[in-house]
Amino acid sequence: MASNILGKISKERTVSAVILVIAALASILPGGMILAVVLYAVSLVGFLELTKACGVREGQKPNALEIAGIAAITCYYLMTYFVPDASYAVMVILLAMIAMMSVYVFGFPKYHANQVMNAYFALIYAPVMLSFVFLTRQLEDGIYLVWMIFISSWISDTFAYLTGVMIGRHKLAPVLSPKKSIEGSVGGIVGAALFGALFGAYLDSTLGQEQYVMILAVVGGVGSIISQVGDLAASAVKRNHEIKDYGKLIPGHGGIMDRFDSVIFTAPITYFLITILMNGHG
Numbered sequence: 001m002a003s004n005i006l007g008k009i010s011k012e013r014t015v016s017a018v019i020l021v022i023a024a025l026a027s028i029l030p031g032g033m034i035l036a037v038v039l040y041a042v043s044l045v046g047f048l049e050l051t052k053a054c055g056v057r058e059g060q061k062p063n064a065l066e067i068a069g070i071a072a073i074t075c076y077y078l079m080t081y082f083v084p085d086a087s088y089a090v091m092v093i094l095l096a097m098i099a100m101m102s103v104y105v106f107g108f109p110k111y112h113a114n115q116v117m118n119a120y121f122a123l124i125y126a127p128v129m130l131s132f133v134f135l136t137r138q139l140e141d142g143i144y145l146v147w148m149i150f151i152s153s154w155i156s157d158t159f160a161y162l163t164g165v166m167i168g169r170h171k172l173a174p175v176l177s178p179k180k181s182i183e184g185s186v187g188g189i190v191g192a193a194l195f196g197a198l199f200g201a202y203l204d205s206t207l208g209q210e211q212y213v214m215i216l217a218v219v220g221g222v223g224s225i226i227s228q229v230g231d232l233a234a235s236a237v238k239r240n241h242e243i244k245d246y247g248k249l250i251p252g253h254g255g256i257m258d259r260f261d262s263v264i265f266t267a268p269i270t271y272f273l274i275t276i277l278m279n280g281h282g
Helices: 002-028 032-053 064-082 086-106 113-137 148-167 182-207 212-240 261-281
Strands: 171-173 177-181
Touching (some): 002 032, 032 064, 032 212, 064 086, 064 113, 086 113, 113 148, 148 177, 148 182, 148 212, 148 261, 177 182, 182 212, 212 261
8 A cells, every 4th residue: 555655656756757847848948938937937836835834824815915925026027027127126026025014014913024024035035036047048058057057956956865875974954854964965066066067068069168167067066055055945944834845736746845945046046156157257
């Protein structure tokens, strides 16, 4: 009985993973509006998963704080896609805070201060940070460079797991994630850096350049560190609120926040590292 259940879960995870890869390819390769719309939809789901987990919502339907957040996410993605000037996106983020505080003060005492803070936290955590997948895709050679976001998270996770299984001895976060080891963490960092260097060598050869090997090695290594923080952070939030998964949207994986926890953190880091290192190289 137990083996049948485990087999079913494993099959669900595999099928879901394949579908996610196909969806990623179908949205990231064309980029542009297709990618922006997909990220917008994913961000909305992630935002609502977080607000529910963090106690912003007390019923089944979104409340005024969440509606303000949804409106802000919509405006933010419109600005990100149609207006290249980042100051307008920043303006939307600040106006979102004012809107949520307005809901708080004019509805007082319906909402608590911690609900407002958690709603704003959810807005930054998923929608804003995920938008950097789109911004990275928009960079020069972005059709290639955007994959460093996933190399820094999913490839790192694979290397960390394999290294941890083989030589893991010392616990990385014994209370939060007992199975993760320091050796596995280092293996993930080294693996992502190595994979980044190899990917950089491929790009240099393909694009006729001599700049990406070191840059992408650094992006992979640093991104791996950040991705592990993102993974643990998502777990910590779940532990604090005593939930197993953020949602059930992805069979075998949970919700958007369960599957993209590390990607959310690596996206902005990848964007800024590539931008800074490319400018320095130039």
